Amino acid sequence: MHKLRDAPGDAEAALRRQIEDLAGNGRVYVLGLGNTDRADDGAGVLVALALKKLFPSYSYSEHDGVEGIVLDISEKNEHATVLFVDAADMKLDPGSIKIIPRQDIRETEITTHRVAVALMASILERAGKTAAIICIQPMTIEFRGRVSGPVRSTINRLVSVLSQTIGSRP
Amino acid sequence: MRELNVEALARVEGDGGITVTLDGKKVKSVTLDVHEGPRLIEQLVRGMTPEDDITVIPRICAICTLSHRYSALRGLEKALGIDPPEKTKITRELMMLGENVESNSLHTFLLALPDFLGYPSAVAMLNDYADDVKRALRLKKFGNHVMAVTSGRIVHGENPVIGGFGKYPTKKALDEIKLKSHELVPDAVRDVELFASLEYPTYSEAEMLFMSVNAPKNQFGFAGESILISNGKEVNVEDYKKLTNERVVSHSFAKRSLYQDKPFTVGANARLINMGKRLDGQAKDLFNEHYSEDWLKNPLYNNLAQAIEMLWSLEHMPDIADQVASMEDPPIELAKRKNGSGTGAVEAPRGTLYHHYDVKDGLIEAADIITPTAQNLDDIERHMKLTAERMLADGKNDDEVRLGLEMVARAYDPCISCATHLVTLKRL
Numbered sequence: 001m002h003k004l005r006d007a008p009g010d011a012e013a014a015l016r017r018q019i020e021d022l023a024g025n026g027r028v029y030v031l032g033l034g035n036t037d038r039a040d041d042g043a044g045v046l047v048a049l050a051l052k053k054l055f056p057s058y059s060y061s062e063h064d065g066v067e068g069i070v071l072d073i074s075e076k077n078e079h080a081t082v083l084f085v086d087a088a089d090m091k092l093d094p095g096s097i098k099i100i101p102r103q104d105i106r107e108t109e110i111t112t113h114r115v116a117v118a119l120m121a122s123i124l125e126r127a128g129k130t131a132a133i134i135c136i137q138p139m140t141i142e143f144r145g146r147v148s149g150p151v152r153s154t155i156n157r158l159v160s161v162l163s164q165t166i167g168s169r170p
Numbered sequence: 171m172r173e174l175n176v177e178a179l180a181r182v183e184g185d186g187g188i189t190v191t192l193d194g195k196k197v198k199s200v201t202l203d204v205h206e207g208p209r210l211i212e213q214l215v216r217g218m219t220p221e222d223d224i225t226v227i228p229r230i231c232a233i234c235t236l237s238h239r240y241s242a243l244r245g246l247e248k249a250l251g252i253d254p255p256e257k258t259k260i261t262r263e264l265m266m267l268g269e270n271v272e273s274n275s276l277h278t279f280l281l282a283l284p285d286f287l288g289y290p291s292a293v294a295m296l297n298d299y300a301d302d303v304k305r306a307l308r309l310k311k312f313g314n315h316v317m318a319v320t321s322g323r324i325v326h327g328e329n330p331v332i333g334g335f336g337k338y339p340t341k342k343a344l345d346e347i348k349l350k351s352h353e354l355v356p357d358a359v360r361d362v363e364l365f366a367s368l369e370y371p372t373y374s375e376a377e378m379l380f381m382s383v384n385a386p387k388n389q390f391g392f393a394g395e396s397i398l399i400s401n402g403k404e405v406n407v408e409d410y411k412k413l414t415n416e417r418v419v420s421h422s423f424a425k426r427s428l429y430q431d432k433p434f435t436v437g438a439n440a441r442l443i444n445m446g447k448r449l450d451g452q453a454k455d456l457f458n459e460h461y462s463e464d465w466l467k468n469p470l471y472n473n474l475a476q477a478i479e480m481l482w483s484l485e486h487m488p489d490i491a492d493q494v495a496s497m498e499d500p501p502i503e504l505a506k507r508k509n510g511s512g513t514g515a516v517e518a519p520r521g522t523l524y525h526h527y528d529v530k531d532g533l534i535e536a537a538d539i540i541t542p543t544a545q546n547l548d549d550i551e552r553h554m555k556l557t558a559e560r561m562l563a564d565g566k567n568d569d570e571v572r573l574g575l576e577m578v579a580r581a582y583d584p585c586i587s588c589a590t591h592l593v594t595l596k597r598l
Contacts, residue, residue, distance in 0.1 A: 119293045
């Protein structure tokens with residue numbers, strides 16, 4: 001587990017190493033999930049939107065229709081890693097993050113709004129891609145609430161780490 | 171929002187569950203519990219301008235976002251004395267076709283189908299049905315695309331406004347929709363054939379009552395000014411309260427509806443039962459081939475109805491796209507008055523959705539929203555109770571009963587629909 005919220009520097013470097021190890025030398029795509037109407041629940045979308053300004057072909061959010069993006073990536077002839085980013089209640093300190101590899105993403109996700117992450121990750125895996133989910137611990141998911149300070153800080157730092165990773169790829 | 175339990179993730183966008191209490195082989199009670207707190211959006215929009223209302227209201231749901239917006243637009247335009255231009259009406263039809271394809275493809279294939287085929291989830295189904303899953307994703311992607319073209323973006327698009335559209339789809343975008351929808355028709359036909367080939371358990375069968383809008387011009391469609399009831403009656407949408415009679419129950423935050431003290435069903439099956447004779451194209455042929463009296467008593471046929479309806483939506487898109495392309499962009503129609511009331515009724519993918527507004531001095535004085543899931547809850551519980559009683563009498567074990575109940579709940583495509591483990595069985 002990484003406590004990006006209060007330990008910049010080493011924690012960021014460790015997180016980047018973990019992502020680099022996961023991704024190997026291939027392309028890295030970021031798919032941000034969540035609901036920006038519910039404060040910290042939109043953290044994944046905010047990470048993706050910030051990265052989209054820098055890497056429009058490698059960062060997508062819930063607003064882009066993630067199933068279609070996953071389908072497109074799965075049909076590309078390239079080695080790629082897809083990092084889903086979403087808020088997750090892990091009972092940790094707000095702003096903490098944790099990377100969950102594909103095999104540990106639970107299949108019984110409850111959703112009527114889009115395809116479950118486990119299914120999207122499985123489709124990617126069958127196409128030879130790597131998938132994982134970066135979870136961010138929220139502080140508040142109040143309807144129409146503001147993103148909390150710790151989560152805002154983590155979003156900024158995660159954007160920094162992921163932009164280095166995406167930018168370093170051929 | 172996710173919950174993480176050591177290695178596991180769970181996403182909950184509508185928190186609910188089913189509790190079945192058993193005493194031996196007797197079913198003491200079946201309750202569909204909606205735990206998610208009321209969002210109080212009807213209160214939130216009081217005092218807002220109608221323009222602000224249509225921005226806030228779709229936040230109720232991210233998958234029926236355009237249905238909520240369209241229903242609100244219809245109610246508010248009536249209240250404000252606006253008759254929108256023909257091009258606006260037809261472009262709104264197109265956006266509803268997109269939402270229908272997007273939602274029905276997700277529900278039929280990825281939520282309902284695994285139950286019928288004996289898989290715990292769509293993930294487990296991948297090994298044997300990868301092509302079908304990918305086909306569903308292609309259909310969903312296209313539905314999302316049509317929603318984005320018409321409403322401005324996939325979720326909570328702001329382009330449909332009171333009295334018109336901010337911007338109409340370009341000829342190029344409409345030509346692409348025409349081409350792609352035509353290409354996807356064989357995929358939708360395959361879906362209908364697959365759902366028609368499934369075995370539909372009969373444990374939940376009972377006499378049912380169905381309601382849907384009556385689309386104008388004796389056509390099939392997703393909006394109208396009156397409600398058709400399968401008992402032959404027709405009611406003006408302004409009298410919606412006579413149909414829905416909302417009430418609350420102690421075990422759920424969600425409101426309930428009864429018609430003449432009896433539960434009823436809204437959804438794709440209701441639409442096809444009430445308006446199926448109006449279908450055209452291959453959708454009509456396949457409906458005629460696969461419709462039977464069983465649809466009138468078994469809610470599981472809602473899945474097949476959704477597949478047929480998705481085909482109709484795709485077949486209908488080229489004509490609608492042509493109509494939109496052939497018209498000049500009209501200016502936005504402005505409000506004729508600042509005081510008034512109006513009710514909008516549209517067919518969201520999971521059933522009839524009402525939005526009623528009272529507007530005073532140009533501001534929302536009162537709002538009333540009745541969702542399809544709220545209308546269906548009593549019928550879901552009724553059919554689940556029958557299912558549990560009959561399956562237990564038939565010697566089925568708890569796991570089989572649980573699956574049977576989940577299939578019934580999921581068939582209604584409720585907003586709290588979930589992938590698995592919807593049902594808790596309690597033994598006294």
